[in-house]
Amino acid sequence: MDSKPVASAGSLPQSSRTQLSLKGTRISPGLACGTVWVAGDILESSAETSRIEPHQVEAEMERIRWAFVQVERELEESARRVSEQIDPSLAEIFRAHQLMLESLLSSNEFERELRGLTSAAEAVKRVFRKWEAKFAAIQDETLRERADDILDLARRVLRQLEGADAFGLATMPAGSVLITQRLLPSEVVAISTRDVKAIVVESLGQGSHAALLTREKGIPTLAGLSGLLSQIHSGDEALVDAFREALIISPNPETRRDFEQRLENYRASLLTCKGECGKPAITRDGQTISVEANLAAHAGIDTVIENGADGVGLFRIEELYFARELPPSDEELFSELQHLVAPLREKPVTIRLLDIGGDKAIPFLRLPFESNPLLGKRGVRLLLDYPQLARTQLKSLLRLSQAQDIRILVPMVTLERDMQQIRDLLVAVAHEMRIEKLPLLGAMIETPAAALTVGQIVRHADFLSVGTNDLTQYTLVAGRDNATVSDYYEDTHPSMLRLLGIIVAEASGKPVTICGEMAGREEVIPTLLELGFRAFSISPPLIPTTKELIRSIDIRNLRGQR
Ligand code: PEP
Ligand code: MG
Numbered sequence: 001m002d003s004k005p006v007a008s009a010g011s012l013p014q015s016s017r018t019q020l021s022l023k024g025t026r027i028s029p030g031l032a033c034g035t036v037w038v039a040g041d042i043l044e045s046s047a048e049t050s051r052i053e054p055h056q057v058e059a060e061m062e063r064i065r066w067a068f069v070q071v072e073r074e075l076e077e078s079a080r081r082v083s084e085q086i087d088p089s090l091a092e093i094f095r096a097h098q099l100m101l102e103s104l105l106s107s108n109e110f111e112r113e114l115r116g117l118t119s120a121a122e123a124v125k126r127v128f129r130k131w132e133a134k135f136a137a138i139q140d141e142t143l144r145e146r147a148d149d150i151l152d153l154a155r156r157v158l159r160q161l162e163g164a165d166a167f168g169l170a171t172m173p174a175g176s177v178l179i180t181q182r183l184l185p186s187e188v189v190a191i192s193t194r195d196v197k198a199i200v201v202e203s204l205g206q207g208s209h210a211a212l213l214t215r216e217k218g219i220p221t222l223a224g225l226s227g228l229l230s231q232i233h234s235g236d237e238a239l240v241d242a243f244r245e246a247l248i249i250s251p252n253p254e255t256r257r258d259f260e261q262r263l264e265n266y267r268a269s270l271l272t273c274k275g276e277c278g279k280p281a282i283t284r285d286g287q288t289i290s291v292e293a294n295l296a297a298h299a300g301i302d303t304v305i306e307n308g309a310d311g312v313g314l315f316r317i318e319e320l321y322f323a324r325e326l327p328p329s330d331e332e333l334f335s336e337l338q339h340l341v342a343p344l345r346e347k348p349v350t351i352r353l354l355d356i357g358g359d360k361a362i363p364f365l366r367l368p369f370e371s372n373p374l375l376g377k378r379g380v381r382l383l384l385d386y387p388q389l390a391r392t393q394l395k396s397l398l399r400l401s402q403a404q405d406i407r408i409l410v411p412m413v414t415l416e417r418d419m420q421q422i423r424d425l426l427v428a429v430a431h432e433m434r435i436e437k438l439p440l441l442g443a444m445i446e447t448p449a450a451a452l453t454v455g456q457i458v459r460h461a462d463f464l465s466v467g468t469n470d471l472t473q474y475t476l477v478a479g480r481d482n483a484t485v486s487d488y489y490e491d492t493h494p495s496m497l498r499l500l501g502i503i504v505a506e507a508s509g510k511p512v513t514i515c516g517e518m519a520g521r522e523e524v525i526p527t528l529l530e531l532g533f534r535a536f537s538i539s540p541p542l543i544p545t546t547k548e549l550i551r552s553i554d555i556r557n558l559r560g561q562r
Contacts, residue, residue, distance in 0.1 A: 018250065019248060019251050020231065020248070021246060023245060024247055026221075026242045027204060027221035027222060027223045028199075028218070029215075030198070030220030030243075031220060031266050032239075033177070033238065033256075034238060035236070035237060036179055036232055036235060037173065037179065038179045038180070039180040039181075043125060050122040052117050053117070054117065057114045060119060060120040061120075064105075064161070067124075067160035067161045068101055070160045071156045072098055074156065075095075075101075076098070078326055097149060100149070104127065109127045121158055128151065128154035132147045132150040135150060173195075176195065177197055177198045178191070178196045178199045179200050179229065179232060179238075181201070181203070181229055182202065183199065183204055185209040188214055189296075189319055193217055198222075199221040201223045202223070202225055205479065205481040205482050207489060207491075208481040209481075216294060216296050216539045216540065217299060217541075218540070220242040222247055224483065228247075232249050236249050237250055239259045241259070273544035274307070274308075276547070277307055277543060280547075281547040282550075283529070284553060285554045285555050287534065287555060288534075289534055290311065290535040291543050291546055292309050292310050292311045292313030292314075294312075294515060294537050294540075296316055310347065311347040311350070312348070312349040312350055312351075313350055313515050313538075314465065315349060316355070317351060317352065317353075318354060318356060320336055327389070334395075334400060337351065341404065348407060349404065351397055352444070353380070353409065354389065355411035357373065357377050357379065367382075374473070380412050381412065384421055390422070391425065394425060395429055398429060398438075399435075401439035407462075408440070412447065412470070413443045413444055414447045414449045418443075419441075419443050422441070423460045442461050442464060443457050443460070443464055444466075444515075445467065446466070446467030446516075447474050451471065451502055452499070454503050454507055458506075458507055458508050464510060464511070466513070466514045466516060468491050470516075471496065472490070472491040472518075476489060476495070476496075491516065492524060497531065500531050500533075504532035504533065514537070515536075520538035522546070525549055526553060530555065530558040
């Protein structure tokens with residue numbers, strides 16, 4: 001969508017700029033105001049000046065050598081851990097990267113650039129870009145892909161040189177409105193809510209992982225504003241209204257006053273809902289609906305407790321892997337998870353096995369090239385292929401489950417045998433550990449095949465959890481990250497509602513939770529209740545208002561309203 005001005009300039013501009021109002025689409029609800037900070041790729045921007053004095057040449061070369069040594073150590077460590085914990089063949093990629101670094105450093109190209117009096121960072125960018133261009137021009141597709149590896153290496157070296165994170169967030173002032181062209185999950189993970197009041201992205205898919213992380217963090221977020229970066233600058237004042245899907249730059253005093261009033265009302269109503277959030281959500285006709293939290297490690301359990309969750313319906317553990325860039329051992333995973341979930345005590349915590357592959361890349365796991373990864377080796381398929389990776393997790397979760405109500409969830413189940421094999425593995429690991437009490441094991445239903453054969457899958461599952469983010473993309477054939485087909489990505493399409501109805505009806509009476517993003521949308525909740533869902537798992541900041549909404553509903557009156 002193009003960002004077109006939708007309102008005219010105000011009469012009393014505060015700065016030299018007149019008010020600019022732009023229309024976007026809501027990714028995460030909320031209101032916020034702050035100063036614009038435009039993010040850049042570390043390859044495109046640099047905190048360093050690009051020119052140096054002749055006497056600095058040798059010192060700059062020393063810095064480059066030092067940065068290379070650090071990156072080589074990072075790669076060595078990645079190779080060692082991947083080799084030990086996953087598969088030695090996957091470590092080869094890091095070794096190949098080390099070789100690339102060695103040949104680049106011995107080429108004398110950095111010295112040549114530095115002698116032209118460019119800084120270390122600038123020299124690194126130039127040399128790596130030259131090599132990237134060489135690889136990109138090669139006919140052979142596999143070799144051509146190495147061009148991306150070159151840029152990745154360049155980013156690693158630059159991070160060492162500048163001490164900045166990938167996103168350049170280290171230089172962002174607290175309380176900013178982050179404006180960016182694209183947003184990756186690992187970048188949202190790196191963002192602290194203290195530093196970022198709101199995010200505005202040029203282009204982002206509704207169901208993308210980055211999008212749902214913004215909801216989990218409760219950061220008001222807008223997308224669908226292509227060309228935005230050419231219209232605004234760091235330092236501009238911005239009002240973000242993710243309810244009305246509006247971004248206002250350089251507001252006039254009247255707009256600012258109105259906005260501040262709305263912000264105050266919004267905060268007050270949130271406070272009221274929060275005051276009641278510890279109580280159960282009981283509909284007017286007396287049905288108790290469980291409202292649980294989708295949890296991500298960065299958010300911490302505090303947000304789950306503060307927002308009155310009835311448990312954790314989906315704990316995505318991928319972040320524990322993203323953050324390290326290395327796979328944790330079962331001991332490390334156990335202590336990290338234990339630390340995270342212990343405060344929940346008697347409430348149920350459903351932890352999903354690592355769901356990677358497809359659209360979710362993990363730095364240490366350089367998976368073989370697939371022409372269509374979303375239809376490839378992902379979720380449970382990958383776990384069954386790398387049983388060591390699955391065993392590490394099962395071991396930690398089995399241990400955890402002996403002291404707390406921990407449940408295990410299996411991602412991306414398609415076939416009955418996916419579930420059967422994971423159950424067999426769980427039983428085998430428990431046997432090795434001499435553990436008799438098995439935790440509940442659930443299947444995620446997020447493919448149409450699984451939805452239509454729920455009756456078979458549920459034979460090996462104690463409960464089901466419906467992942468509508470993936471179910472939507474596979475049913476409507478529209479990538480959840482792909483903003484260009486967002487009008488096809490319709491989670492309330494009749495085909496979706498039919499599948500959801502089938503899942504509830506054919507679950508053989510076993511509990512069914514809905515944990516996709518649609519479960520947190522106020523306008524959809526009545527439909528889901530009518531379809532028979534009685535357990536929702538949503539982003540923690542949405543829990544208080546969702547509970548309040550459920551309390552106002554009489555399910556008997558919903559019949560036939562769809
Ligand atoms: C889903 O697909 O709906 C889901 C909850 O899993 P994720 O978003 O992590 O893929
Ligand atoms: Mg999913």
